[in-house]
Amino acid sequence: MIPEEDRGPAWLSDYGSIEADIQQMEDFAKGLKAEVADGYAPHANQVAEVMMQDLPDSLPLFTELGDFMAEHNKVKNVTLANTLNFGTGTGQAAAAASKISEEYRSSDAFAHATVKDVQVAFIKSETGSQLLDEEN
Template structure:
């Protein structure tokens, strides 16, 4: 699990993050307003803007969510490094690791016992 977490974190850092600026710049580009006499175009442009905003949000949510997932996997791996994690990890431990990883205010001390 530790290898998985490290590989996942590395892939996001080296394969995803470098392209994040390109995507976010494109999603921040506002398309000019259409002619009000052409309501279909105005409707399309409004919907286009909504999709841009959602795509912008999704790019960061994917990066942040994947980072939280990798952090949770690292925490679980560290907690069960000397044991058979499949036999000893409790569902609650896994759930707590994901909860802690998604909470930026949580200290980085791992899963509380």
């Protein structure tokens, strides 16, 4: 019997099974890791260096410009954080896909990953932990 947490929504119950191509998942993970390392990371660092530079202060009597500069600084900080976190998050997604494909490569055609398996793979890739207790 499939646990409730692993069942799909009621409107999807008559669609049948969903199959995953483990080899394509593995290829995707490898390609994604390579693209982040080779195509994204060098440019992200360049963008981050430019964005970390502060703009000059505005004139105290020009309040509209001061308000603009304050908002610009907030947006710049969020953009900088998103730029740096994108590589980390993408790497974690690639690591989870790689881990899932590795664990299910030797499974038969009817075996499937549970929602909990996927969640554990993401948690492990996020924390870097290899010793999480698996509660199955």
